[in-house]
Amino acid sequence: MDEPLSGSEEAMMREPPGRPDVLRRIQTLLVESLQLNLPEHELRGVTRLSEIAGVDSMAAVVFVAAVEKEFDMVIEPELLRLDFIEDLPRLAAYVEARHRV
Amino acid sequence: METLNTPVLTVDDLLWFLYLYPLRVLSALVPRGIMYSIGRLFQVRARKRRDLATRRIRTTSCTGILRDRAPQIADNFLANSAIRMLDDLVLSWPSFPRKLRCNRIQGLENLEHGRSAGKGVILLTAHFCAIRVARRYLAAIGHPILAVRDETQPGDWWGRFGRRMLAPRRMEFLQAIIGESVSIQDPECALKILRRLRSGGLVNIHFDGQSGTRTTPWSFLGTPRHFSTGIFDLVRLSECAVVPMLCLGRSSAFRIEFGAVLDIVRAAGRDEFLRANLPAFVETIEKQIMDYPEEWEQWMSL
Numbered sequence: 001m002d003e004p005l006s007g008s009e010e011a012m013m014r015e016p017p018g019r020p021d022v023l024r025r026i027q028t029l030l031v032e033s034l035q036l037n038l039p040e041h042e043l044r045g046v047t048r049l050s051e052i053a054g055v056d057s058m059a060a061v062v063f064v065a066a067v068e069k070e071f072d073m074v075i076e077p078e079l080l081r082l083d084f085i086e087d088l089p090r091l092a093a094y095v096e097a098r099h100r101v
Numbered sequence: 102m103e104t105l106n107t108p109v110l111t112v113d114d115l116l117w118f119l120y121l122y123p124l125r126v127l128s129a130l131v132p133r134g135i136m137y138s139i140g141r142l143f144q145v146r147a148r149k150r151r152d153l154a155t156r157r158i159r160t161t162s163c164t165g166i167l168r169d170r171a172p173q174i175a176d177n178f179l180a181n182s183a184i185r186m187l188d189d190l191v192l193s194w195p196s197f198p199r200k201l202r203c204n205r206i207q208g209l210e211n212l213e214h215g216r217s218a219g220k221g222v223i224l225l226t227a228h229f230c231a232i233r234v235a236r237r238y239l240a241a242i243g244h245p246i247l248a249v250r251d252e253t254q255p256g257d258w259w260g261r262f263g264r265r266m267l268a269p270r271r272m273e274f275l276q277a278i279i280g281e282s283v284s285i286q287d288p289e290c291a292l293k294i295l296r297r298l299r300s301g302g303l304v305n306i307h308f309d310g311q312s313g314t315r316t317t318p319w320s321f322l323g324t325p326r327h328f329s330t331g332i333f334d335l336v337r338l339s340e341c342a343v344v345p346m347l348c349l350g351r352s353s354a355f356r357i358e359f360g361a362v363l364d365i366v367r368a369a370g371r372d373e374f375l376r377a378n379l380p381a382f383v384e385t386i387e388k389q390i391m392d393y394p395e396e397w398e399q400w401m402s403l
Contacts, residue, residue, distance in 0.1 A: 056314050057291040058331045064295070065338040080296045082289045 023092040026067060030088070033066035034059050049086035060085050071095050107261055114263035120186065121270055128190035133200070133353055136190070140183040151175045154400045161322040161403070177395035181351075185230040185398065188352040192233060192278040198241045201234060201352055208359035212244070212303075215342035215362045221298025223336060224346040225363070227309040227386040228398040231355045235348035236305060237280055239357070246303045248282040249294065250275075251312040285312050291331065298339045305346070306332050308386050309399055317375060319383055322390065324403060328383070330375055336365060337374045345385045349396055360385070 027043050030036070036052060049055050049063065064085060068074055073095070085091060128136055154175035159168050191200050215222040224246065226232055236246050254268055276282070283293045294304050309321070313329025320326070336343060345360035363385065366377035390397045 057285075057288055058315070058334050060289075061291040061295050061338060062334060064292075077296045077299045080292045080299070082292060085292065 022096050023089055025070065026088055026092050026095070029066045029070055030063055033062050047088050049082075049088070057082075067091070067095065071099065073098050107264075109260050110262050111258070111260040113258040114260045114267060117258070117263060117267045117271060120190075121267065121274060125190050125193060128187065129194050129196075133187075133191065136187050137184055137351075140187045147179050150401065151179055154178055157400050157403045158394065161324060174394045175400070178397070178400055181230045181396055182398060184351045185233075188231075188234050189274075189278050191352045192237055193274060197237065201238045201241070202354050203235075203238050203357065204350070204354055205356040206359075207356065208361075211344055211359040211361050215344040216301060216303075218340075218342060219301050220339060221301055221341040222303050223298070223332065223341055223343045224303055224305040224359075225308050225343050225382065225385060226305060226346050226348070227389055228307050229348050229389070229393070229396050230398055231348040231350050231352075231396070232305075232307075233279060234350075234352045234355055235346075235357045237278075238355075240280060244303060245281060246305045247294065247297045248279055248305045249290070249307070250279060250282050250284055251310060252284045252286050253312065291335065294335055295339055298335070298341045304341075308332065308382055309390075311402075317379065319379055321383055322387060322403065326403075328379065332382075333375045333378060334371065336378070337367075337371070343382075345389070347389050347393070349393055 024044070027046060030046070030049070030052075031038050031043055034052075034055065038046075038052070046052060049060060060082060064075060064080065075094075079085075079094070084094075124139070127139070151172075152175075155171045158171040158174050191197055212222065236248060239246055252272065254272070259268055283290050287293070297304050308328065309326075310329065311327055313331050315330045316327035317330050318325055318327055321328075335341070343363040343365060345363065347358040347360070349356055349358075363378075363381060366374070368374040368377045394400075
């Protein structure tokens with residue numbers, strides 16, 4: 001069963017989906033932080049972490065750290081869940097919403 | 102894996118059945134001293150284990166362990182392993198907090214120092230016999246610890262009966278006695294650890310475990326060993342403190358020592374960080390093992 005949404009996540013979900021450039025930056029970060037060998041055209045189609053073979057639990061943490069560093073923010077502890085982190089458009093919307101505040 | 106040659110029942114099946122059912126019930130009824138005596142019955146196959154442990158201890162090149170002491174250490178190691186299994190039975194009953202007798206906690210100021218930065222603490226340990234008892238005790242006095250555990254089932258123990266009937270029961274039993282834990286097989290394992298650290302909490306990692314998807318070879322007690330690199334990624338990215346913890350004794354008399362916060366070299370890259378800090382982590386637990394070899398549980402898997 002999914003965990004209930006937190007306040008910050010609810011606020012984020014009301015936001016429109018992240019701008020394409022934020023999503024693109026996150027996709028690029030994914031490749032760079034995990035040192036993936038993924039061509040550009042394939043990368044743009046990736047919307048979930050689990051679509052990439054070999055991405056494990058630690059990779060999710062490395063990716064989180066890269067996103068936080070790139071966007072100069074700290075993701076709330078309650079959002080450090082795989083179902084949230086691996087959904088790249090949702091993550092992009094969250095990052096954008098946090099930057100707008 | 103079960104094959105056509107897998108026996109219906111093995112000696113281990115029988116011992117695990119006795120352990121998980123009659124002995125567990127008995128542990129609630131009889132004094133602990135009597136239980137520790139009964140524990141010797143579980144050493145019916147101990148001669149082979151003793152010989153193997155003695156050989157392993159002798160083959161290590163630890164300067165602190167004299168070769169002549171190896172048989173004595175092996176004897177004590179086997180006795181302590183049996184006591185640890187009986188202490189697990191103690192932890193399986195709801196009344197366990199009343200039964201734990203901690204003689205001393207040393208270095209609590211080191212733990213507080215580690216926590217003071219608010220970025221959480223990884224308690225660096227090796228597989229010592231009293232670790233589960235100590236963790237549950239610390240949780241009971243206000244220091245809850247998230248334990249990281251490997252749920253891989255030993256494949257060569259079980260017969261058909263054990264695999265079907267006892268292996269799942271053993272797993273439930275372990276989950277109950279270990280308390281708050283996260284399995285390394287959990288896809289969210291590292292995120293759960295990070296979550297705990299970011300809330301300023303404590304996470305216990307057995308650094309001498311050989312599990313993990315990414316490992317690096319290094320000399321350990323004079324033998325080659327593969328260490329999981331995950332802990333270094335977590336320390337680097339979370340900037341948490343690392344405090345060595347040593348737990349010695351048995352449930353009726355144990356002590357806990359927190360060592361000084363490790364000096365972490367803040368190298369930027371993943372590989373640089375690993376290279377800069379791995380030796381200190383290994384030296385820390387090697388020293389614990391050399392100081393108390395009879396209380397370390399892993400001689401058989403060295």
